[in-house]
Amino acid sequence: MIHYLHREQVIPADIGRVWEYFSNPKNLNEITPADMHFQIVAGGNEKMYEGQIIEYRVEFIRGVRSLWLTEITHAREYVYFVDEQRAGPYRFWHHEHKFQQVDEGIHMTDLVTYEAPFGIWGDLVTILWIRRKLEAIFDFRRRKIAELFGESR
Numbered sequence: 001m002i003h004y005l006h007r008e009q010v011i012p013a014d015i016g017r018v019w020e021y022f023s024n025p026k027n028l029n030e031i032t033p034a035d036m037h038f039q040i041v042a043g044g045n046e047k048m049y050e051g052q053i054i055e056y057r058v059e060f061i062r063g064v065r066s067l068w069l070t071e072i073t074h075a076r077e078y079v080y081f082v083d084e085q086r087a088g089p090y091r092f093w094h095h096e097h098k099f100q101q102v103d104e105g106i107h108m109t110d111l112v113t114y115e116a117p118f119g120i121w122g123d124l125v126t127i128l129w130i131r132r133k134l135e136a137i138f139d140f141r142r143r144k145i146a147e148l149f150g151e152s153r
Contacts, residue, residue, distance in 0.1 A: 001123045002092070003131065005112040007138050009145060010152035012105040015078050018149070022097060022108075023048040023081070030148075031141045032058075037065065050075045053086065060089055060133065091117040104152045108145075110138065 011018050021027055025044035032038040036059050043054040052072040057065050068088035075081040078099060085093035092115040100107045116122030116130055 001126075002113060002115050003126055005110070005114070005131075005134050005138065007110045007142065009108050009142055010102060010104045010106070011108055011145060011149045012152045013149045015099060015101055015106055018099060018106045018108070019078050021148070022099075023075075023077075025052075025054050028056075031144045033137060033140045035062075036060070036137070048072050048075060048081060054083075089117075091115040091122065105149075 024047060025040060028044075029038050029040070037057070038059075039057045041055040041057055043052060046052070050072055054070050054072075056068040056070070058068050059065050066089050069086045070083045070088075070093075071086050073082050073084050080096060080098045082097070083093075083095045092113070094113040096109075096111045098109040098111075100109075112134065114134075116126045118125075
């Protein structure tokens, strides 16, 4: 079963500063909870571009490190980019990041479309654990982004 996570946040900064931050794969470590032991292994040394492959190691379950390979499949500078899983813990992962200028700064939207492996068992795990874990990750990101850029009014 396909699941969705949708988040929005207004960042009180100009698009150049926001785009520069989010288009640098190395910044993912800063906006990922420390208990996930997030590490970029390869492909994250350059500013993001369409076709870029980035290999990570991440700990979703305590003590179990997982490979996660993503590709930047679409990118339009200052507007949006999409990362899709090529190998990793999900059966399907598609994450759209959109940026729009508003009076207060930049309105950022994240839309994650995902599916767990293992059919009905994966759906059960999603309901019981994965959804809450993803929400906690994005809650952390919201707080960290507000720390880095300030709170919008």
